[in-house]
Amino acid sequence: xxxILLIGSCEPFSGKSALVLGIxxxxxxxxxxVRLGKPLATCIELTNLPSMAYEGLIDDDMKFISSxxxxxxxxxxxxxxxxxxxxxxxxxxNKDISPGRGFEQIKELLNDNFDGLNILEGxxxxxxxxxxxxxxxxxxxxxxxxxxxxxxxxxxxSVDALLNAKKELGEFFAGAILNSVQxxxxxxxxxxxxxxxxxxxxxxxxxxxxxxxxRSVTVAELIRRLKAKVICCPDKDELLVExxxxxxxxxxxxxxxxxxRRNMAVVTGADRTDIQLxxxxxxxxxxxxxxxxxxxxxxxxxxxxxxxxxxxxxxxxLASVExxxxxxxxxxxxxSIKASYAIQLVQENVNINGILEKIGFDCNxxxxx
Numbered sequence: 514x515x516x517i518l519l520i521g522s523c524e525p526f527s528g529k530s531a532l533v534l535g536i537x538x539x540x541x542x543x544x545x546x547v548r549l550g551k552p553l554a555t556c557i558e559l560t561n562l563p564s565m566a567y568e569g570l571i572d573d574d575m576k577f578i579s580s581x582x583x584x585x586x587x588x589x590x591x592x593x594x595x596x597x598x599x600x601x602x603x604x605x606x607n608k609d610i611s612p613g614r615g616f617e618q619i620k621e622l623l624n625d626n627f628d629g630l631n632i633l634e635g636x637x638x639x640x641x642x643x644x645x646x647x648x649x650x651x652x653x654x655x656x657x658x659x660x661x662x663x664x665x666x667x668x669x670x671s672v673d674a675l676l677n678a679k680k681e682l683g684e685f686f687a688g689a690i691l692n693s694v695q696x697x698x699x700x701x702x703x704x705x706x707x708x709x710x711x712x713x714x715x716x717x718x719x720x721x722x723x724x725x726x727x728r729s730v731t732v733a734e735l736i737r738r739l740k741a742k743v744i745c746c747p748d749k750d751e752l753l754v755e756x757x758x759x760x761x762x763x764x765x766x767x768x769x770x771x772x773x774r775r776n777m778a779v780v781t782g783a784d785r786t787d788i789q790l791x792x793x794x795x796x797x798x799x800x801x802x803x804x805x806x807x808x809x810x811x812x813x814x815x816x817x818x819x820x821x822x823x824x825x826x827x828x829x830x831l832a833s834v835e836x837x838x839x840x841x842x843x844x845x846x847x848x849s850i851k852a853s854y855a856i857q858l859v860q861e862n863v864n865i866n867g868i869l870e871k872i873g874f875d876c877n878x879x880x881x882x
């Protein structure tokens with residue numbers, strides 16, 4: 514069987530796709546080939562799911578990564594299942610928790626002399642996909658593949674998840690990446706935590722600092738989640754929002770507060786024209802207006818001059834804030850600026866050579882990798 518690396522996580526949106534991007538980019542730069550796949554698709558736009566045949570199904574994350582890196586379509590490995598309520602319900606009714614013939618086809622495809630690395634991304638957590646027979650431990654065992662686990666780091670209690678991953682994956686656990694670490698904590702983790710984890714049998718291949726850019730969300734995503742009406746600048750929905758501000762204070766206080774924020778969405782009442790105008794003069798990516806009333810013509814004119822979208826929502830300020838906060842860090846890596854930054858972040862903070870050595874991938878480390 515050709516060389517395989519599985520990328521998994523203990524919870525969704527932990528940074529798996531960013532790691533896939535970074536590793537794949539480095540291998541391609543070394544003149545080696547890469548094949549990509551996600552056996553259980555978790556991100557895809559589909560219709561007519563009840564009659565869906567999974568042949569040729571490619572997860573949207575894999576499509577984006579391949580497009581970004583110029584990977585040929587023939588080097589994309591089809592998914593054999595789709596994580597959605599309809600197919601899960603059908604499996605429950607049929608008492609069917611096997612991966613089916615499609616998984617055997619993946620094994621056959623990987624059992625060749627491919628001169629490169631097969632990188633497979635697991636589902637959201639260790640156990641997600643059990644009902645499809647495609648959970649991370651099941652994949653690792655069936656493919657005899659080493660797994661690198663990307664784990665979000667909050668504090669030392671985050672080690673619990675890694676210890677569980679090591680236990681569940683057994684001999685196939687290769688090590689971990691600690692992601693979304695507060696920059697002020699990186700040195701402490703590298704000097705004190707990582708040596709201790711090594712003694713516990715957990716090899717850490719990298720510590721990636723928290724990135725506001727990678728956690729950011731597009732205006733288009735906010736429009737979708739908030740079911741918002743776009744008042745102006747609909748063509749600017751690709752703008753990235755990194756922070757959230759609530760315009761509920763006096764205008765002087767608001768101006769000082771806004772100066773300290775960057776790339777923000779400002780949520781404020783539709784009747785607070787003073788706050789709205791102040792926000793437009795700061796680093797604002799979009800205005801979100803709540804409550805009764807419509808924006809004044811002069812506000813719309815100024816927003817159009819500055820190319821800042823104005824959104825109007827039917828829910829109140831508190832509900833809007835909750836929706837937006839849930840979006841941060843829980844969106845797919847599907848923007849080119851994020852992809853470029855993710856590649857840089859991985860290559861600067863992850864020991865890719867160490868990962869490839871761990872799985873026995875033949876690469877000329879001294880010259881190319």
